[in-house]
Amino acid sequence: MVKKAFLLAVSIVGALTSGFSQNRVPVFRQDVPLDSIRLSDPCILADKKNATYYMTGTGGMLWKSKDLKKWTGPVAIAQTDPNSWMGPMPMIWAAELHQYKDKYYYFATFTNRAVKIDTVGENIIERRASHVLVSDKAEGPYVPMKDPMYLPADKPTLDGTFWVDTDGKPYMVYCYEWLQNLNGTIEKIELKPDLSGSVGESKLLFRASDSPWSRENSKDKAKIAPNKVTDGPWLFRTGTGRLGMIWTSWIYDVYTQGVAYSKSGTLDGPWVQEKEPITPPNYGHGMLFKTLEGKWLMSVHSHKSVNGRTMRYPHLFEVDFSGDKLVVGKPYLP
Template identity: 65%
Template sequence: MRKHVLILVYVVFALTPLTAQRRMPGVRTDIPLDSIRLSDPFILADKPTATYYMTGTGGMIWKSRDLKRWTGPFRAVSFNPHSWMGARPMIWAAELHHYHGKYYYFATFTNAAIKIDTFRGRVIDRRACHILVSDRPDGPYVPMADSIYLPADKSTLDATFWIENDMPYMIYCHEWLQNWNGTVEKIRLKPDLSGSVGEGKVLFRASDSPWSREELNGKVVPNRVTDGPFVFRTQTGRLGMLWTSWVFNVYTQGVAYSASGTLAGPWIQEKAPITPPNFGHGMLFRSFDGKLLMAIHSHRVDEKGHTIRIPCLFEMDDSGDKLVVKKRYQPK
């Protein structure tokens, strides 16, 4: 399991019959964003429906017209319980993407009943990135042709989407628990995203970061975690990537830029994090009134040791060669 991650909810539908991993609360309306507990928030601003759709770890969907008040959570995922995912997979870091008239659901699924490896004495569960499809932004999202996108013996997570030279790619992390130095990688996708093409290629490693740190065996070393990649271009055309790691016990949002302007890199890490401490797993979207916003979650541990993660928004500036955080954004 990812370092310090709290799985808030494990909910998913089976194709037939419909079952849930655990009982969810009823749908609520008029909920402020800061009253929702959610890790890894991802917001799709869907113009055809004039609605914002938010998902994340747990796989549920929230809806809003104004980013201020939200309705949810809604179940949105269907899957085959006889697949490698099993009947009750965990869902992490879900994303929603509109592409060629369809809506796609990128997520990490974990089946703890299947073990794929033992690394440094730790048993590794079957965990992998997968893509589902729907005709609607709120689902139901269902499997496509390929049963797997990445090798079955490889623990991967936090997939996101990028298009380069009209070719679709999945960007994802190879988990540090299996390689001791987490990576961000890319793999080409089929034109309809129904499967992958070829093999994954490493873009950069956790140890490339100049800012992430941890203490290991009495020594301060680069942190091993790569988490939550998200690719973007500034208005000047510079290719960048948000990603998250740790500075000791502080969850931290960093950014890197491609020297070649392509996914191939090389990726040059910024010297300092981009957001204040205890924020991470950010993504970018443009609001219906044209503001560039970062959706991200805050991270804290309460007095009882429980991890609290709440989605929040920052207003961003991408007019130059570097992404800049302007201020915390409060919807009106």
């Protein structure tokens, strides 16, 4: 199953690599319906200041909308340093926009495919890490800050997201990739007050194998084991004050999202995994946002095979977490 999962990852990356580079010149379009957009890991910022929705994700591009119905874009908004570890043409995955204090921050995964940091079995590990850029405006451009890197150079990390914990300190929560550790993890690291770098060492929150719902065949094919992938963490707090995290893995070859809750109400956990997935099959890498009218929604993507290529499309779901748990409702059609 490890080999099969690796080959699946390679095929997806190979099919979409051209869309991941910030150097690709996008075709600018106007009034595009959401279901006509191809986008992995969609993240939507509802910016009250400009009464505008800003959507980003894998590829480093930005879409804008006033009503969630019609979108304009995409435009490139990430300006990385070609002399940094990222190199001149980094792949950009799972970008997120976060407003914090008087700035806007761009959390994303950057990959320098020209640099190899490790080989584990058949897996050649490229230089990949979560990083943070900053801008004065939601629509960017987003540029580097003080620290040249946030996480260790010898570890592939991805899908960094943002959370301010009960201690009032900002944190990045991210995945340490299964391709190297063979049992993906979700971890946290403290950020500087202005998010311009990281502070101290990271801390493990939980492992992929803690999941009761993800599945893959074991090496001898005689047993079923938890899947090794951790993907797309996003934090939220319920109406009762309970801290939750949605995150994504696989059930065999089906992309699936689950949820975990912290018993302590802080990032330190311990984290208890719900037994069943939170979304229907083939939906994952979710995030939550409140519309300009005050309605909470979940943004996710789905996979679809088109002429042998894997395409990813954004979707919206209604959600309710006013009580003790997150409940995912029907698809939202703006």
